[in-house]
Amino acid sequence: MEFLDLPPLLSARGTVRLPGSKSISNRVLLLSALADGETEVRDLLASDDTHVMLEALKQLGVGIRHEAGGVVRVAGVGGLFPVKSGDIFLGNAGTAVRSLTAALALAGGQYKVSGVPRMHERPIGDLVDGLRQLGADIAYLGNEGFPPLQLKPAQIKPGGVVKVRGDVSSQFLTGLLMALPLTGVETTVEVVGELISKPYIEITLATMARFGVNVVRDGWQRFVVPAGSRYRSPGTIYVEGDASSASYFLALGAIGGGPVRVEGVGRDSIQGDVRFADALARMGAVIEMGDNWIEAKAPAGGLTGITLDCNHIPDAAMTLATTALFAAGPTMLTNIASWRVKETDRIAAMAKELRKLGAEVEEGADYIRVTPAKALSSPPEGIDTYDDHRVAMCFSLAAFGTALRINDPKCVAKTFPDYFERLATVTEAVPVIAIDGPSASGKGTVAACVAAALGWHYLDSGALYRLTALAARRAGVAWDDESGVAAVAARLDVVFDGESIRLAGEEVGEAIRTEEMSSGASKVAALPAVRAALLFRQRLFRRAPGLVGDGRDMGSVVFPDAKTKVFLTASVEIRAERRYKQLIGKGIEATIQPILQDLRERDERDSQRSVAPLRQSDDAELLDTSALTIDEAVAKVLAWAAS
Numbered sequence: 001m002e003f004l005d006l007p008p009l010l011s012a013r014g015t016v017r018l019p020g021s022k023s024i025s026n027r028v029l030l031l032s033a034l035a036d037g038e039t040e041v042r043d044l045l046a047s048d049d050t051h052v053m054l055e056a057l058k059q060l061g062v063g064i065r066h067e068a069g070g071v072v073r074v075a076g077v078g079g080l081f082p083v084k085s086g087d088i089f090l091g092n093a094g095t096a097v098r099s100l101t102a103a104l105a106l107a108g109g110q111y112k113v114s115g116v117p118r119m120h121e122r123p124i125g126d127l128v129d130g131l132r133q134l135g136a137d138i139a140y141l142g143n144e145g146f147p148p149l150q151l152k153p154a155q156i157k158p159g160g161v162v163k164v165r166g167d168v169s170s171q172f173l174t175g176l177l178m179a180l181p182l183t184g185v186e187t188t189v190e191v192v193g194e195l196i197s198k199p200y201i202e203i204t205l206a207t208m209a210r211f212g213v214n215v216v217r218d219g220w221q222r223f224v225v226p227a228g229s230r231y232r233s234p235g236t237i238y239v240e241g242d243a244s245s246a247s248y249f250l251a252l253g254a255i256g257g258g259p260v261r262v263e264g265v266g267r268d269s270i271q272g273d274v275r276f277a278d279a280l281a282r283m284g285a286v287i288e289m290g291d292n293w294i295e296a297k298a299p300a301g302g303l304t305g306i307t308l309d310c311n312h313i314p315d316a317a318m319t320l321a322t323t324a325l326f327a328a329g330p331t332m333l334t335n336i337a338s339w340r341v342k343e344t345d346r347i348a349a350m351a352k353e354l355r356k357l358g359a360e361v362e363e364g365a366d367y368i369r370v371t372p373a374k375a376l377s378s379p380p381e382g383i384d385t386y387d388d389h390r391v392a393m394c395f396s397l398a399a400f401g402t403a404l405r406i407n408d409p410k411c412v413a414k415t416f417p418d419y420f421e422r423l424a425t426v427t428e429a430v431p432v433i434a435i436d437g438p439s440a441s442g443k444g445t446v447a448a449c450v451a452a453a454l455g456w457h458y459l460d461s462g463a464l465y466r467l468t469a470l471a472a473r474r475a476g477v478a479w480d481d482e483s484g485v486a487a488v489a490a491r492l493d494v495v496f497d498g499e500s501i502r503l504a505g506e507e508v509g510e511a512i513r514t515e516e517m518s519s520g521a522s523k524v525a526a527l528p529a530v531r532a533a534l535l536f537r538q539r540l541f542r543r544a545p546g547l548v549g550d551g552r553d554m555g556s557v558v559f560p561d562a563k564t565k566v567f568l569t570a571s572v573e574i575r576a577e578r579r580y581k582q583l584i585g586k587g588i589e590a591t592i593q594p595i596l597q598d599l600r601e602r603d604e605r606d607s608q609r610s611v612a613p614l615r616q617s618d619d620a621e622l623l624d625t626s627a628l629t630i631d632e633a634v635a636k637v638l639a640w641a642a643s
């Protein structure tokens with residue numbers, strides 16, 4: 001499985017220009033396609049969900065041109081799609097499946113509507129029931145109440161009252177409302193049951209109004225689409241920034257100091273998810289808002305948990321569930337039953353992954369309660385994302401407490417393809433000084449001194465390979481048995497505690513320093529599966545205020561984003577002499593020739609191996625310590641780190 005390791009974060013600050021709103025983008029595309037005239041769409045979201053909508057519209061005969069600067073020009077068909085049949089695949093885009101099903105059901109053609117397997121588990125029965133009242137001919141091709149669907153030409157009988165349930169998804173009402181102007185006949189839609197996600201209906205009505213159709217509404221119960229309604233292009237239309245996508249950055253500001261500003265949504269937004277800022281403010285965050293921007297800062301006294309009915313912000317509420325990890329006291333999010341029928345069962349997914357971080361979670365049919373742990377624990381197997389963009393994005397916040405592995409990170413492409421790149425632009429990661437170099441170069445001594453001088457943590461990555469060699473030997477696993485040694489590495493039960501190193505509870509500081517384990521370390525370190533098994537483990541050593549790591553691939557593989565990278569070396573003769581003195585100093589008998597020979601062989605093996613071979617990377621400073629004292633070498637590294 002693909003994964004992304006996020007570095008632990010120290011702070012967040014900066015400005016992000018948001019990608020376009022998914023909800024507005026897909027509404028604007030559909031209405032531009034159905035309208036009279038050509039529409040120039042600016043700031044449209046470019047993501048999986050809008051991609052499937054664009055492709056479907058093209059397939060239905062709508063002229064769509066992509067121009068410079070992300071401008072999309074849609075030639076409206078004036079109500080009827082020219083292409084009367086087709087298999088329309090809409091991925092996992094609820095906004096596309098629900099609204100296109102309604103429009104196609106009234107379009108007089110023969111269409112199949114399908115999506116990814118998860119879409120075939122997301123309900124659509126309430127919408128189909130509503131459309132059937134208008135005479136639509138719709139059949140379920142799989143399970144009753146779920147896509148895929150077969151739509152056939154039918155005698156549509158508009159007018160009167162159509163009833164639709166609103167308590168599973170507001171997208172059913174949205175779909176009906178957006179399709180009804182195709183009939184030109186006054187029709188009333190009555191909502192049965194309590195309508196959920198109400199602000200999305202406001203987006204629908206506001207977007208329809210931009211295209212010249214004004215729905216008359218009576219509270220959240222009755223909506224009248226007037227006679228003679230017809231979509232007309234507004235000419236040029238700008239898509240607002242995505243308010244749900246804004247939530248991750250606002251939370252970053254609230255947790256990580258801030259201020260973090262998002263541009264593209266603000267006080268004047270038509271998206272309900274801007275109310276996420278109010279929820280953050282209730283947790284204590286300092287929020288400021290302009291017409292087209294929102295800014296969040298952390299409160300002096302830290303965030304506090306809240307209890308909130310989140311029915312009006314179902315998507316952004318997921319961000320509250322992970323922000324809760326950094327608040328004092330529990331956070332209870334209620335009235336979120338719809339989470340269970342979205343990209344995944346979001347209540348179950350959030351509960352499971354939050355627990356992996358050490359939080360105490362209680363879940364019910366329509367609520368989740370999160371009590372944070374004192375310190376986050378980071379699961380070595382990573383945070384699973386369930387092909388749900390929002391799970392991936394909202395869990396990135398947990399990087400404020402620890403290095404974090406996010407599995408299948410590319411699922412963010414549903415609404416925010418470059419989310420993780422943008423995250424990096426407004427966050428500061430815990431700094432790393434990476435010191436790499438050959439065996440016996442003195443890098444361990446220098447690294448430990450640099451760490452002590454700065455008050456930072458220290459990672460002796462070589463020790464992990466020595467420990468793996470020792471543990472393999474004790475388990476009777478041969479050093480060249482790649483999968484066997486990798487399994488040992490993955491299970492390594494080791495505690496570093498100042499000078500002490502314990503393997504399975506036993507002090508092994510001395511046992512791993514023998515020449516034999518040194519050579520074993522070099523052998524197991526050449527095995528790719530072993531290096532992979534130890535990768536995240538090493539990254540977990542990165543903790544505030546900073547880390548000094550020494551090894552062979554600190555700068556090139558383990559911490560490629562290290563601010564300071566040093567390649568520390570010395571001539572092989574000097575290294576042999578140092579190793580010789582070190583051994584003699586410990587009362588271990590030694591002669592210089594075999595040490596020299598062994599170092600030469602080890603250098604050869606380390607530089608020739610296929611994974612992470614030892615060499616100075618382009619971005620590393622060269623520090624030859626042949627003629628330097630330890631203090632001089634340390635001073636040099638500190639100077640580079642400070643520059």
Ligand SMILES: O=C(O)C1=C[C@@H](OP(=O)(O)O)[C@@H](O)[C@H](O)C1
Nearest residue numbers: 023095169170171197200314338
């Ligand atoms: O209409 C829309 O654009 C949306 C409505 C909401 O769904 P529900 O109405 O199913 O809650 C929301 O979760 C979804 O991301 C987008």
Ligand SMILES: C=C(OP(=O)(O)O)C(=O)O
Nearest residue numbers: 092093094095315342343
């Ligand atoms: C629920 C969501 O998407 P969809 O439009 O597929 O319903 C979402 O984006 O969180």
